[in-house]
Amino acid sequence: MTLFRGELVRHPASPDSPVDHIAVTIERRGAEAVITYELAGEIDEVVFPDLTPSERRDGLWTTTCFELFVRHSGEDGYQEWNFAPSTAWAAYRFDGYRTGMRSADVSAPVISRDMRDGRYRLTVEASVDAAPWHIGLSSVIRHADGGTSYWALTHPPGKPDFHHADCFAAELAPSKEP
Numbered sequence: 001m002t003l004f005r006g007e008l009v010r011h012p013a014s015p016d017s018p019v020d021h022i023a024v025t026i027e028r029r030g031a032e033a034v035i036t037y038e039l040a041g042e043i044d045e046v047v048f049p050d051l052t053p054s055e056r057r058d059g060l061w062t063t064t065c066f067e068l069f070v071r072h073s074g075e076d077g078y079q080e081w082n083f084a085p086s087t088a089w090a091a092y093r094f095d096g097y098r099t100g101m102r103s104a105d106v107s108a109p110v111i112s113r114d115m116r117d118g119r120y121r122l123t124v125e126a127s128v129d130a131a132p133w134h135i136g137l138s139s140v141i142r143h144a145d146g147g148t149s150y151w152a153l154t155h156p157p158g159k160p161d162f163h164h165a166d167c168f169a170a171e172l173a174p175s176k177e178p
Helices: none
Strands: 002-010 019-029 032-041 065-071 078-083 089-094 110-116 119-127 133-142 148-152 170-172
Touching: 002 133, 002 170, 019 133, 019 148, 065 119, 078 119
Parallel strands: none
Antiparallel strands: 002 019, 002 148, 019 032, 032 119, 065 078, 065 133, 078 089, 110 119, 133 148, 133 170
16 A cells, blocks of 8 residues: 655635645555545535535536646646545546646546534545556635635645646655555
């Protein structure tokens, strides 16, 4: 098993957020990954989309959404995964920075959510390839007061841009399990 643990930081231009922090863990076991996003703070002040059937859907970043970007060593292209608290999801393949966008041919992830004691947890189980990953992790948080905060492992200068190469800030080795 390969394990990653990290904290997302709020973009400096984002308004104050009801979320105090976002922790992310990734466990890789062979061709499976379990990704967990955990929020703490004034969770009642976060707008979460209503639960819907788990299906592929575009535009998930227009409300609270969690994202995983994956690039393989030596490649310009990358994948973007979007996971919504509604359990809807999306996966895209890009040839390069914001170019050649198309739906990625991937299996549907299993998304579960849990909210209690001032914490919100979204867990995603997904089939993945066995290659080493350069990853970017991010989140869009919609606030009950109408504001939006943008969170990532790191942010490039300027406006929030999760596709920017600087956001692929962590490496995750492949699992040694088959």
